[in-house]
Amino acid sequence: MTMRILLLFSLTLFAAPIAVSAEGERAPISLHPENQHYFQWRGKPTILVTSGEHYGALLNLDFDYVQYFDELKAHGLNHTRVFAGTYRENEGAFGITENVLAPKPGRYISPWARSSEPGKAHGRNRFDLMKWDPAWFERVKDLLRQASDRGIVVELTLFCPMYDDQTWDICPMNAVNNVHGIGAVPREEAFTLKHNDLLAIQIATTRKIVQELEEFDNLYYEVCNEPYFGGVTMAWQHRIVDAIVNTEKDFAQRHLISMNIANGRSKVKEPHPAVSIFNFHYCVPPDTVAMNYGLNKVIGENETGFRGSADVLYRTEAWGFLLAGGALYNNLDYSFTAKHPTGTLRDYKSPGGGSVQLRQQLGILKRFLSGFDFIRMKPNGSLVRAVEPKLSTYTLAQKGKAYAIYFHVPLPSKPKDLKSLLRRDIQNFGDD
Helix, strand or coil, X not given: CHHHHHHHHHHHHCCXXXXXXXXXXECCCEEECCEEEEEEXXXXXXXXXXXXXXXXXXXXXXXXXXXXXXXXXXCCCCEEEEECCCCCCCCCHHHCCCCCCCCCCCCECCCEEEEEEECCHHHCEXXXXXXXXXHHHHHHHHHHHHHHHCCCEEEEEEECCCCCHHHXXXXXXXXXXXXXXXXXXXXXXXXXXXXXXXXXXXXXXXXXXXXXXXCCXXXXXXXXXXXXXXXXXXXXHHHHHHHHHHHHCCCCCCCCEEEEEEECCCCCCCCCCCCCEEEEECCCCCHHHXXXXXXXXXXXXXXXXXXXXXXXXXXXXXXXXXXXXXXXXXXXXXXXXXXXXXXXXXXXXXXXXXXXXXXXXXXXXXXXXXXXXXXXXXXXXXXXXXXXXXXXXXXXEECCCEEEEEEECCCCCCCCCHXXXXXXXXXXXXXX
């Protein structure tokens, strides 16, 4: 007991200083200066790991994000992904039980103020896209403070494509839902450079959000969720990146910017120089990390799911992705809803997983990696030459000093009979 106390004291005494700006404020999360495949936050090398709610914590007034953050912190998880409120979903979208992105009537909040004119969507007044809703800005700032107090970094996703006509029908940027008649366009053209009035609103909204959130160190911005759907153009995305950069040009500290690249895997070509995080979805296997490792930037998996509800699917996916060299993992956790902000819903029918047990397992993964000097390590796919019976293997290594090796039973992206598959492989190991 005495040795443990002395060790804890020595670690505190010699802890790395927290990075601060010239004005004494904490510097926002950044790429680690010695290895830009990872983050630095509050003076420490950082990997972001979470099992997060379905992105409605901010825009859904019925969601208690304080209880949600307490649950993440309890398992040592340090990340969440939040949609800004420029997009929402209808109840029943994607077959999600108690979808947090589908607030009840009167419980949706966005950056834009409501007008006095009656509207169509949910029977509420139309939006005034030229005016801001002070309540939204109060809520987003409180959300960021509560997350900060619990050591949680927030990815604020500014926009999302309209996946179908029903989603576009309820969007504030659709002409039928605002007083200006802006957005009288096909949904596939909502995020292009074709319509100057709509683009001006999107840029003004981006600038306003970035201006208001300058002070927060536990924040980075993602331009658009899944821009490879719904007609989103790369030129439009780059225009939003430019708006963030131009807004922050006189800030003492600047926030990281993320772009969502693809489902599965894709080679990033001609990246915007201001983008530091390249996020992918549904990375099974995680070969997109190796494909893009030469960017010398963070490669993340900020969404996965749709594989079934079993914890083993997402536990193995998380270990594989991070030991392949990724620095960010976020599982869609459907056990979190407005009625269950601590993640206790178990009988959901949603197309994915999430449970307290999975969060516990991801906490173990985060603690395991934090036990290494991982900024000195690199993925090494050739260290393990062969395994019998066949296993999937991932390795992070600092040659001659430290090796983190993960083995798991090979699993398809969407196994049809997971129990039989696992039982067969266990028997194979037993026979050997």
